[in-house]
């Protein structure tokens with residue numbers, strides 16, 4: 001008998017079903033602050049997948065995008081506390097927050113084309129000096145703005161569903177959560193059962209993801225595949241038909257296909273999209289991502305949220321001594337006006353000339369994310385150079401989201417297709433790359 005070669009399985013052989021809707025099984029993950037832009041989400045949606053906008057620091061993002069003045073108004077209102085470390089009264093104006101979020105969501109939804117969807121990533125850990133009120137306002141405004149789905153992240157979201165249970169779209173909008181363990185999922189399911197709402201999908205994020213991690217210093221002891229298998233087995237045992245979407249370190253179409261073969265419903269991806277035209281990072285950051293080496297990537301304890309944050313050592317935020325920016329920004333302040341960066345800043349001595357020395361323990365997350373100074377990335381950022389060309393001027397060719405999206409969909413055997421060269425190639429550019 002002649003052995004027949006098994007046809008190669010590719011990601012495009014699968015579809016992601018959420019309720020009655022079917023998508024290409026690619027979710028581009030939320031990346032704040034305005035790294036996963038509306039443009040990136042819209043392009044993903046046009047191609048049939050699910051794109052995320054982020055709701056991190058949206059009043060600030062709205063000011064930059066639409067020339068609104070929320071940040072200035074907040075800064076002026078709280079100017080008295082600028083020279084003290086007491087930020088107890090630095091609060092957000094909830095109406096402004098509502099307007100900012102609504103504006104951003106509506107603008108994205110009005111431009112929507114194609115068969116995909118646009119979701120919003122909502123992080124619980126952004127306490128915004130009044131955790132319940134501000135989170136509720138962000139969620140309500142997103143639903144009112146017509147968002148297709150909400151991905152709850154950076155926290156257990158024990159009360160988040162309850163905050164919006166009376167919103168008319170509560171049972172119609174898609175709601176999912178990002179978890180890193182069965183334990184976290186169980187907590188969320190319990191809170192959901194109190195308002196009769198199961199999640200429509202669960203993103204299982206492993207330790208190689210970008211952004212903040214749902215693991216401690218022992219993150220190396222975990223791996224995404226094991227957690228995904230455990231979550232799928234748990235849901236099966238509970239007879240819960242909830243799609244599972246792995247995330248973190250899925251770098252090739254073949255990686256993605258292997259998860260589909262394991263029973264995943266789709267995949268969430270981010271790092272490979274950071275070097276696309278549609279991504280909000282400045283060009284300098286994109287080039288640094290491309291040129292990075294494995295030794296440059298580390299999981300830091302610099303975030304004042306208390307969660308580990310994966311960063312590149314080249315991040316301009318490291319060793320900064322910027323004054324806490326709570327009056328204009330203040331997104332990390334807890335309900336009592338505390339932020340770990342304020343403490344670290346206060347404890348940092350000054351030099352002989354009275355200048356603040358570099359703050360070593362924490363970064364001002366608000367300031368540095370507002371300036372794209374914190375180069376957060378997935379662990380495999382150093383492989384991005386294998387996804388493009390180095391051009392004769394020494395720069396890496398920026399990709400399009402469509403190119404990366406299609407590479408995930410159609411590539412096999414862990415191959416990565418380089419784009420059509422956009423100019424003369426650098427001399428060392430390997431000829432083996434295929435267009």
Ligand SMILES: Cc1cc2nc3c(=O)[nH]c(=O)nc-3n(C[C@H](O)[C@H](O)[C@H](O)COP(=O)(O)O)c2cc1C
Pocket residue numbers: 028029030031032033035054056121123153154178205208209210211212247248249250268269270271272274376377378379380
């Ligand atoms: C630059 C960057 C910023 C991110 N920001 C967020 C965020 O604001 N909220 C969030 O839940 N996840 C965030 N993530 C995680 C991604 O949404 C995604 O789940 C994960 O990075 C996927 O792994 P990959 O980057 O290896 O593909 C971020 C990831 C990156 C690379």
